[in-house]
Amino acid sequence: MKHIVFHLDFLSPYAMLAFERLPHVLQGVSHSVEYRPVLLGALLAAGQVPGPAETAHKRDWTYRHVQWLAHTHGIALDLPAAHPFNPLPLLRLAIACGQDGAANRHVCETIFRHVWNGGGDAVDPARLAVLAGRLAPARDVGSAEVKDQLRANTDAALAQGIFGVPMLVADGRHFWGLDALPMLRAALTGDAWFESGAWARAAALPSGLPHRPT
Secondary structure, rough: EEEEEEEOOOOOOHHHHHHHHHHHHHHOEEEEEEEEEEEEHHHHHHHOOOHHHHHHHHHHHHHHHHHHHHHHHHHOOOEEEEEOOOOOOHHHHHHHHHOOEOOOHHHHHHHHHHHHHOOOOOOOHHHHHHHHHOOOOOOOOOOOHHHHHHHHHHHHHHOOOOOOOOOEEOOOEEEEEEEHHHHHHHHHOOOHHHOOOHHHHHHHOOOOOOOOOO
């Protein structure tokens, strides 16, 4: 059985789409999935990369694109009342419902649909209270333990070179985004390309741009 670690932030519509598609793409492949909430904003800040919703025209395209992808895959998706938003209450709720920084699929599904179905305000206090009541977290969402675990998840992701979500890790390889799911399946089912050397050669390709000090 292959083990997959799925790094996600409920803020990301692409993470929601990949979450919904994953069982279909991996149908027939023996696997387990560990869902790890991480703070996307911290990953982007570490790489000094603005999020798609922080660039005006890219923002418009992102919302059009994710709605089109949802339409083509038959996934229910409504844009929330406002986006981006601060996802910390949702990430902490997911962690408070689980153990050791992971959340189960039911919890992630419930939170994703809270955000991406119905068009409501994802972080409205009244809606968050209802959501928490449905999920009945075992730990205090605002506790230092939960906050520290989210920080640890995010730090661990950064240490692995994870730069965005959805990022799925299997057999030491990183697969980023909804469109990488078929590539993930190929890797898990033994596609010979992964042993051809192409994976390693991609990381060794030199840049043709002048070096810029960090």
